[in-house]
Amino acid sequence: MATTTKFLNKLQDKRVLIIGGSSGIGYGVAEGCLEFGAEVVIASRSRSKVESAVSSLRATYPQHAAKVRGHAITLDASPGVDVERDLVALFEFATEGGTHPLDHVVETAGDLSLMGKVTLATATPETLAKLASVRQFGVGMLAKVAARYVAKSAHSSFTMTSGVLIQRPRRGMAFTAAVGAAKEGLTRGLAVDMAPVRVNTVSPGAVETDLLFAQVAPDAGEEAKDQVRKTYAAMTLVGRTALPGDLAETYLALMRSGFQTGTLVQVEGGYLLM
Numbered sequence: 001m002a003t004t005t006k007f008l009n010k011l012q013d014k015r016v017l018i019i020g021g022s023s024g025i026g027y028g029v030a031e032g033c034l035e036f037g038a039e040v041v042i043a044s045r046s047r048s049k050v051e052s053a054v055s056s057l058r059a060t061y062p063q064h065a066a067k068v069r070g071h072a073i074t075l076d077a078s079p080g081v082d083v084e085r086d087l088v089a090l091f092e093f094a095t096e097g098g099t100h101p102l103d104h105v106v107e108t109a110g111d112l113s114l115m116g117k118v119t120l121a122t123a124t125p126e127t128l129a130k131l132a133s134v135r136q137f138g139v140g141m142l143a144k145v146a147a148r149y150v151a152k153s154a155h156s157s158f159t160m161t162s163g164v165l166i167q168r169p170r171r172g173m174a175f176t177a178a179v180g181a182a183k184e185g186l187t188r189g190l191a192v193d194m195a196p197v198r199v200n201t202v203s204p205g206a207v208e209t210d211l212l213f214a215q216v217a218p219d220a221g222e223e224a225k226d227q228v229r230k231t232y233a234a235m236t237l238v239g240r241t242a243l244p245g246d247l248a249e250t251y252l253a254l255m256r257s258g259f260q261t262g263t264l265v266q267v268e269g270g271y272l273l274m
Contacts, residue, residue, distance in 0.1 A: 010256040011036035015101070017094045018042050019075065019142065020108035022053040024209035025161065028244030029106055029251045030057060030068070036252070039067045041094040044109070047072040069093075075109050075138025078130065083138055087145040094149070101151040104255045107139055108161045110211055119172045128175060135179045136186075143190055143199075150197050154258050158194060159251055160187065160201040164268045167203070184264050191262030198261035200254045205268025206232035207242040237270025 016033045020026035021042025033040050034057060042057075044050055050070035058065040073090045077083045095102060118127045139160060150156050162180040169177035183201050191199040206212055212232070216224045233240050250267050254260060266272065 007256075008036070011038040011252070014038045014103040014255075015094070016040050016104045016106065016255070017091070017102050017146075018106045018108065019073065020044055020110065020161075021106075022046065022049040022070070024108065024211070025204065025207060025244045025247045025251075026106065026108035027053060027057075028248035029108065031060070031245070032248045032252045033255075034061045034064045034068060037064070037067075038104075041069050041071060043071045043073045043090055043094075045072065045074040045076075075107075075134045075142060077137035077141055078133045083141050084145060087141060091145055091149040098149065102146070102149055103151055103155065104157045104159070105142075105146045105150060106159045106251055106255075107142060109134060109138070110161075114176075115211070115214060116173055116176060118175045120174060123175060131175055132179050132182075136182050139183065140186065143186075143194070147194055147197075150194075152196060154196040154198060156196075157198045157200065157255050158190065159199075159254050162201050162203045162264070164203055164205045164266060164271055167266070167272055187264060188262045195261070198254075198258070200260060200263050200265060202247065202250050202254070203264055203266045203268070204247050205236065205242060205266075205271045207244060207247055209244065212241070235271050235274055236268070237273060240269070242267070242269060 011033060016038045018026045018030050018040065021030045022044040030040050030042050042050060042053055050072050054068055054070040057068045071090050071093045073086055075083060092098065114127065114131050118131050143158060146158055150158065160183050162183045165173055165177045166181040187199055187201040213225055213228060216228060229241050247267055250265055
C-alpha cells in the first residue's frame, strides 16, 4: 500500500534562502528545512560562521549534505555600503545565476551593536540611522532584490522577524521598538506589492540566542545564563524561555501554508498576557 504524504512533502526540493542562518533561530529554520528535504542556502555577515554552520548542518544531516550551501552577506545599508550589489550577488549564488528561482526567503538577521543603547537621552540622527540600517533599510533592500528571484506563486513566501518589544517595550527601548514596529507596516505593504508571493513576520519572545544572552559577559559562565533564563521564564505563562527549534516551527508553518499573508505572528509564550 502506498504511503500518503499530503503534508510531509510540502518543502521537498524547495529552494530556501535564510538570512541569519548561521546561528540561533535561522539555524533552527535551516535544520527544519533540511529535515523536510529542502535545498538550503544560509547567509550571515561572518564568512567563518557561515562555513562552520554549513559544516555542522552537513554533519548532522549527511543524507542532505549536498542540499546546504552558504554565503557571507551583511544587510547593513549604511551610507557607502552598496547593499543592493551584495544582495544581488547573494541571490545569483542562491539561484545559480537566476536559473532556479527561490521558493522561500527567511530573514532572521539582527544587529546587536546598538541593542538598547540608543535611548531618548542619547539618540542622535547618526545613531538612529545606524539602528535602522540593518533591521529596516537593509531588510527593505532585501525585499526589493528578493522580488526578482522568488517564484511568483502563492506557494512562495518572504518571512521577516521582529520581536515582542514592539507590543510591550521596556524602558529605554523606544527606538529599538520603533525599528521593529516598522516591519509590521512593511509586512502588509509587501504582501500587496509582492503578491501572489506571501509575506509574513514572526514576532518572537525570549529565545535562547546570542541576543538573549548579550547582557552576559563572555566569561560569566553557564550560571549567569541560567539566571537570564529564569528571569525571562518568569515573564511567560509557559514558565520557560524558547529554544530556536520552537520558533523554527512557526517559520516552517508559514512556508507551508499557502493561504497566510500580511500577518504578524506572535510566538512569545504568553509574555503579552502577563
